[in-house]
Amino acid sequence: MDDGLIEFVDVLSDEPSEHVLSAWELVKGRHYQPILTTCSGLWRYRLGDVIAVKGFAPDDGMPVINYMHRREDNGSSLETCTESELTSAIISTAKQWIGQITGFTVVRDERKMPYAFGFLVEIEGEIGNDAIMVPQKMSELLMASSFGYRYAFWKGVIRKPTIRLVGKGIFEEFRRWKCDKAGISLAQVKVPVVLSDDTSKEWFLSKVIREL
Template sequence: MTFLTFFVDLIHHIQEHWGMLVHSVRDGRIPEIEHIDHVRTYLQVNFRANPQRAEELQNIGPPLTCSAWAQRVWPNLETLVCICSGTFATVMPKARSILGQNVLIQNAGYGCTECIMGRTLNVDDTETFVFETGDVIEFLGISEALVHDNILQAWHLQPGKCYQPVATTEDGLWRYLIDDIIQVTGFDPRSGSPVFKYYGRKNLAIRLPYAAITEAHLISVVRAIDTEDIVKVQEFTAIVDRRELPQTVGFFFETTGDTGRLAKFGRQNAFEALVATNEEHQRAFDTGRLRLPTIRIVRRGTFAEYRLWRAESMKAGIGQIKVPVAMSNEDQQEWITERVVMEL
């Protein structure tokens, strides 16, 4: 299982190497691609020339030249299953333009390294989940101390409030405090299990002297300015911007097009959205402890490059690499700063 961002990366890779792909399909030869020497022989045995298919692909054209490209290339494609909620939802419009309206984008469910905890409530809703698992899931209020007396059962939960799941696995009965925050929205009338939305990671926050800015707050700011008139955001990350005093929240955006006619108001709009999450930001601004958020645009393909860079440095699969919502590592900050092409 992988992330929706990886699917979009894959499509961009096909776009970049379209000519080579069509040529390889036509003549039946694996192209000279780096890092596959150890498997090339095995791949070539199963790769056959298909001039008719190459002609079909040539007539359709590369992915980003038409809408619903995937349906034209794979007419039987019905469903894309991936992790696509939370921060991964920012690439949903791009994925939808590639897939077309008739292909279902289905979230893989809700889980963590320790266990699978739930599924989507409805297959066409990628944001709403219901707990369904053979493991034991308990809960902790997000402001409560981690002691036994504060652990809540599912029937104690209140719609509208946020909690951290506490998972006890059936294999070994280990108990884990999951570092996610979920917001309960109700209960499934069929099973009575809590229905919830993913709110964010508890440890992924930008900490300023007077307040913490959570993952959910950052997402709400991005959504507030993600418009045709300002800038269409494909992916983002954020840092504490200390280039000038007072410090502030700094955003890095990869966009899907040019900036809009109201882009000059982007920073003000971002600030207003930030204040909507916590009025302390307004008081900090009024007393000179905070300036308007900064917005820097990086070149196209930066976030895909980041995943490749991190995968190679960590010797991990690229499909499992996530761009952090809040980037605190100085090396990572320097890396992405080098790819800035514009600042609002």
């Protein structure tokens, strides 16, 4: 480009943020924040994006990148993880450590800071003997599978997930409650993966019977 060049900062590096890298210094599999540097070198502008290096082009050796997400410097958003990552995490850990899940949703747990992903879970049958291990196991899984979670955790802006159990039939009861409140049919009500509505959140929290 005529008015500058793109350089990069490794978002997980312990190096100071002023330590910028050229394209040929990038490493496959790592994540970077692009920085626009003017030709004079006097000004640098953080573009605010996070990219992952998938590999390098065979013809010119330039990095092949994949856009990941917009960087949130305060780490305060539930967008730290995707709904798919949260779903995979609870299903995978529950199968081994909790029991058969019949319903779950996630709220922002700010009972103490930093915040946590607060899972509200309904299970079928008896709870597993080692269910107390679930918060740690889920955190380990998210560390391995989610760049957003790993970055936020290392920055100290998020803590291990919390898991609270609700009574049997609560998710069905919630759907009926929403039906009555909105005057719609049961088929139209789905419990979201991430629950942001304060009224619904308070309703679910009032149904908690145990925390792991």
